[in-house]
Amino acid sequence: MKVYIKTYGCQMNKYTSSIVESKLEKLGYIKTNDEKEADLIIVNTCSVRSHAENRALGRLKTLSGLKKRNPELMIGIIGCMAKRLGDELFSIVPSLDFVIGPNDIGNIDEIIKKAKEERQIEISSTCLRYEPPIQSEISSYIPVSFGCSNFCSYCVVPFLWGRLRSRKKDDIIKEVGMLLENGVVEITLLGQDITSYGKDLNDGVFLSDILESCARLGVGRIRFITSHPKGMDDKIIQVVSENKNICPHFHLPLQSGSNRILSLMRRDYTIEYYYELVEKIRKKVPESSITTDLIIGFPTETKEEFEETLKAMEEIMFDAAFLFKYSQREGTSASYIKEELKEQDKIERLNEAISLANKVSRMRNEMLVGKTLDILVEGKNPKDNSSLFGKTATDKTVIFKGEEELAGKIVPVFIEGFSTYTLKGRLCPER
Numbered sequence: 275m276k277v278y279i280k281t282y283g284c285q286m287n288k289y290t291s292s293i294v295e296s297k298l299e300k301l302g303y304i305k306t307n308d309e310k311e312a313d314l315i316i317v318n319t320c321s322v323r324s325h326a327e328n329r330a331l332g333r334l335k336t337l338s339g340l341k342k343r344n345p346e347l348m349i350g351i352i353g354c355m356a357k358r359l360g361d362e363l364f365s366i367v368p369s370l371d372f373v374i375g376p377n378d379i380g381n382i383d384e385i386i387k388k389a390k391e392e393r394q395i396e397i398s399s400t401c402l403r404y405e406p407p408i409q410s411e412i413s414s415y416i417p418v419s420f421g422c423s424n425f426c427s428y429c430v431v432p433f434l435w436g437r438l439r440s441r442k443k444d445d446i447i448k449e450v451g452m453l454l455e456n457g458v459v460e461i462t463l464l465g466q467d468i469t470s471y472g473k474d475l476n477d478g479v480f481l482s483d484i485l486e487s488c489a490r491l492g493v494g495r496i497r498f499i500t501s502h503p504k505g506m507d508d509k510i511i512q513v514v515s516e517n518k519n520i521c522p523h524f525h526l527p528l529q530s531g532s533n534r535i536l537s538l539m540r541r542d543y544t545i546e547y548y549y550e551l552v553e554k555i556r557k558k559v560p561e562s563s564i565t566t567d568l569i570i571g572f573p574t575e576t577k578e579e580f581e582e583t584l585k586a587m588e589e590i591m592f593d594a595a596f597l598f599k600y601s602q603r604e605g606t607s608a609s610y611i612k613e614e615l616k617e618q619d620k621i622e623r624l625n626e627a628i629s630l631a632n633k634v635s636r637m638r639n640e641m642l643v644g645k646t647l648d649i650l651v652e653g654k655n656p657k658d659n660s661s662l663f664g665k666t667a668t669d670k671t672v673i674f675k676g677e678e679e680l681a682g683k684i685v686p687v688f689i690e691g692f693s694t695y696t697l698k699g700r701l702c703p704e705r
Contacts, residue, residue: 277303278312280337282330283320285499286464287353289407289415290379291318294352296407297383309337314348314386319355321430323601327355331366338369348372348389352379357397357434358604364393373397376435377420380404400436406449410456412652412682416449417441418484419465423474424502426529427540427608428569428600431466440471443479443487450488459682460495460650460665461488468498469505482509489517494684495650495667496520500527503551504543515559522559523669526551527567531586532579535572538611545586552590563593563638563668570627571600571620573611580623587630593638593668594695595631599624632694639670639692646702647672649687651680672697 277298281291294316295305306312315337320326334351341347350372351363357375364370372389374382375397385394402420409415421435446463453461463484465471472480481498488496496519503526514520526548530536533544555562568583587595599620602609649664649672656663662676664687673696674687680701691698 275303275313276306277314278309279316281318287318292407293404316350319353321354321358334367354434377402413460414458415462417464419471422467430603462497469501482513485513521667522562525565531583565594566592567596570624573613642689646688653681674699676701
């Protein structure tokens with residue numbers, strides 16, 4: 275039996291897909307990249323923005339056509355959209371056999387067995403229970419927490435994943451050890467609000483402690499995401515500065531450059547605080563990169579407030595900025611704020627912000643030309659098999675010539691050129 279898994283959304287979804295894959299292996303399923311030969315199709319979904327949901331639904335409807343040729347084919351949807359829409363999905367996609375929420379995937383093996391007899395829906399669990407999946411890729415993920423207790427006014431994560439639930443340190447370290455035994459070189463620690471890790475446990479263990487413990491275990495590279503600016507404390511910054519195997523990449527979603535909009539978003543910090551945080555990081559970790567998320571066209575955002583966001587982008591000079599047009603999410607407090615901005619105005623603002631973000635990214639990348647950087651080689655360049663690609667510690671993609679056998683190794687590369695999203699270089703002799 276073969277299973278095809280399509281994953282949309284964040285790194286946490288990639289991790290939950292690996293849980294599903296490991297579970298199904300025990301049922302005798304083999305993963306395939308060709309949906310046409312699959313006996314089981316699973317789509318792991320995201321609900322952060324309507325665009326992500328529309329993509330997943332479009333894909334599901336296309337995949338449903340395969341049931342005409344193979345009536346025994348089973349199709350299921352898991353993740354955030356499964357939780358948000360529930361049994362409504364059976365009407366939207368009539369060919370569905372099961373719907374499973376993000377905290378229910380630990381039971382997917384049992385649910386699939388039952389779904390062979392009748393449709394199944396499981397979206398009620400408030401805590402994800404699972405066995406750590408087998409991961410042996412060069413770069414793998416480990417969640418240190420699930421859920422979020424911030425309730426930003428635009429965000430559905432707390433409603434779909436629940437409040438913050440931190441994992442015990444011993445369980446995290448045990449999973450890190452498993453990955454090291456499997457040859458994993460880079461581990462990304464995950465949490466929808468990772469900087470709040472431990473605040474619900476009352477055992478005095480926080481993110482800085484987890485990072486330091488992982489560093490001491492000898493992990494080649496350690497990353498962590500997603501940070502909330504208000505939770506980025508001095509201890510975390512200090513630990514990053516003191517450990518060379520903790521990547522000096524800080525992803526800090528700003529969301530807006532306007533204090534009024536930040537207040538409406540319930541972000542619990544000001545633009546002045548954010549500037550001070552960036553200054554602190556760059557002073558303590560000079561080689562760091564700082565990336566961000568920004569929402570354009572939040573309800574009642576004025577032209578002047580949008581320009582405040584552009585000003586922040588220019589002054590902070592993010593290494594990369596991920597920009598999104600505001601997407602109303604049902605049930606969030608922001609969904610009750612009357613939208614006054616026309617859709618075309620949102621699009622125009624978004625395009626202007628993207629243009630600026632690309633300009634700044636190019637400027638940041640140009641500053642790296644002439645430097646030799648350590649690159650973790652991930653494999654052949656998907657766009658050009660004659661070259662390799664890899665990542666800097668600061669999460670920049672680098673393209674260079676080399677042998678495929680270098681995959682999984684950290685090698686020095688001299689940077690010769692750049693574009694908006696990538697660096698180009700040549701392999702150096704080992705230093």
